[in-house]
Amino acid sequence: MLKAFSLAVDADGSLRTTALTAAAEGLPLPVRTSAALGSFDGVHRGHQRVIENAIAAARRLGEASAVICFDPHPQTYFLSRSGDAVTPFRLMSLAQQLRAFEALGVDYALVLRFDEHLSALTAEAFTRIILRDHLHLSHVSCGFDFRFGAKGTGTAEALAGFGAEMDFTTFITACQSDETGHKLSSSAVRDALDSGNPQLAGHVLGRAQAFEGVVTRGDQIGRQIGFPTANIELGDYLRPKYGVYVTRTHLADGRVLGSVTNFGKRPTVGGLSERFETHIFGLDHEIYDQTIEVELLHYIRPEQKFPSFDALKEQIAKDAETAKAYFA
Template sequence: MTEPAIRRLADPAALPADLSGGVVAIGNFDGVHRGHQSVLATAHAIAASLSRPLLCLTFEPHPRTVFAPHRPVPRLTPAPMKARILDALGFAAVVEHPFDRAFAALSAEDFVRRVLVEELKARHVVVGFDFQFGAERQGTPLFLAEAAVRHGFGVTVVEAFADEGGKAVSSSRIRAHLSAGEVAEAAAMLGYRWTLEAVVTGGQQLGRTLGYPTANMVLSDDGMLGHGIYAVNFRRADGTLHGGVASYGRRPTFDNGAAIFETFLFDFTGDLYGETCEVSLFSFLRGEEKFAGVEALVQQMDRDAEAARAVLAGAEPLSPLDRAVAF
C-alpha cells in the first residue's frame, strides 16, 4: 500500500502547530463502522465550515484490553489499518493516545483541561452519544458540554446510528458476523469490505505442489474470522491489486495444524515474502473441509477459484470508502 498522507501521533503534546486548534473526533472507533462514520462525517463537516484541521483522538491499546488483559479485545482495525481508513475519510491526523491505568485514572476534568485544551487546543469536539471518559467514567457528553462552556470550545454529540433493520451498528455485532464467516453481513455494517493487514510469511509450500502457490499470513486472533474459503482482493505493499481466493483454517486434509490465512493471487507470479499486505474479504464461498485425497482437493480448489473470479467480476463498491479500501 502507498503510505497514507495522514499523520499519526502518539503524544498530543507533540502536535504540530498547523494541526493545533482543530476539530477533534474522539472515540475508540474500532472497525470505523457506519456508526463511527456518522461521528467522523459530522466532524468533517464542522471542520470544513470552520476551516480548521480535522483530527481524530483515539486510544492504544483498546481500553478494555488494559482493564482485562486476560481477555484482549479482538481488533477489527488495528492502529495502522484504522489510520488508513481515517486517511480515506479525509482526516489530517490521528492521535493514538497511549492508554494505561495511569491515564485511565485521570479525572474527566483533567482530561478536558490537559488533553483537549492545553495539548490539542481543540476548537470543536465531536463524540458519540455513549462516549464516556475519565476516572470511573465520570465524563459523559453532558459533562463534556458543560466543560466546553468553561474552556471555550464547541461540542457536538452525535446520536446513535441504526442499520436498515433498526438495530444499532456495533463492533461486537461485526465481530460476531466475522467469526461466523458472514463477511457480507459485516460489510453491510462497516460500509466497506472488512480488510486485514499482515506480513506475508514462509510456509510449507503445499499450495505450490498443488498448482496453487499462496501468500501466507498469520492472523493475530484466530477467533476473529471463521475458517473457510473466501473471495478476496489482495493489495501489495506497492498498492497493486490482485483478485484471489483465500483459505483460512488448519488444513485438515494435510496436518490440521495452526490456523493460517493463505491467498492464491490470480494472474500473479513473484515473491511476496516479508511484504506487509492487505486482504479485503468479499464473499464466503464455503466452509473448511477434509478431503479424501489431493485430487479431490485440487478439483474443489479449481471450483473455488472459478467462483471467486465470478464474485469479484460482479463486485461493486459499497461506498466511496469501500472503493478506497478494497478496490
C-alpha cells in the same frame, strides 16, 4: 495528506509528541481544532458520521479537523493487564485506521498512547489536561455511547458538561442505523464476521473488512499442488468464521488482484494452528516479507477434512473457479 501524531502523557502531565506520518514530520500540533473523539475500531458508518460532524464543525469555525483516538485500544490494554487469555477482537490495525481517517478528509490524527498514566486520569482531568491544555480544542464530536476517564465513568453528557466550563462546544452523534433500522456498530460487524457473512460486515463498515499483515513462510505444500498461498498472521484481529472466502488482495506494489482465501486449521493436512492463507490470481512470484491487505468479500464454504490430498486439491480448484466467477 493526513498529519498523524502519537501523543504520550508523562506522569507530570507533560506531553511527548512523535510524528506517525511523513506529512506530520517536523510540524507542531495544530493550535485550535474541532476533533472527533473515540476508539473508532473499524471506522464503520456510525463512526464516519461522528467524524464527518467534526469536519463540518471545523469548516464552520474555519479551523483544522482532527480525530483523537487511542493506541493500544483501551480494551486491549486492560485485557492484557488482567492476565486473562485475550480473545482477539480488533477490526483494524492503526495503519488501516489512519488510512480510513485520511479517506474521510480529516486533517490531523492525534493518537493518544493508552498506558498507566493516561488510563489513570479521571474524566475531568483527561478533559482539562489533554483536550483543553494540550490540544486547545474548540469543538468535540463523539458518539452517544462514548465512555472515558478512569474506570470509564465519563459519558458523552459529562463531556458536554465539561465543555461548557472549559470553553469548547460539543456535538453528540445519536445511534446510527441503516436503511432497514439495523444499528451500525462494531458488534454488528463482529457478529457478521463470526457467522460467515462478510457482505453484512462490509455493509456496516461501508467498505470490506480487511486483514493486513506481512507474508510469512509456511510448509511450502501449496505450490506443489498448484495453489501457492500467501500466509499472514492475524495477530490482534478478530477471527472470522473458519472457511473459504472470495477475497481481494492489495499487494505492496499497489496492484489489487482477485484471490481466494482459506482461514482455519487445515484438518486434511493435520494442521494444528490457525492459518489465514490466500491464493492470488495472476501472481507468479514470491512476496515473502511483503505487506498485503486481504479484503473478505464472500463466504464460499466451511473448512472440511477431505479423505485425500487429491480430493482437497480438486475442491481448491473449484473454489478458485467460484472466486474467479465472482469477479467476472
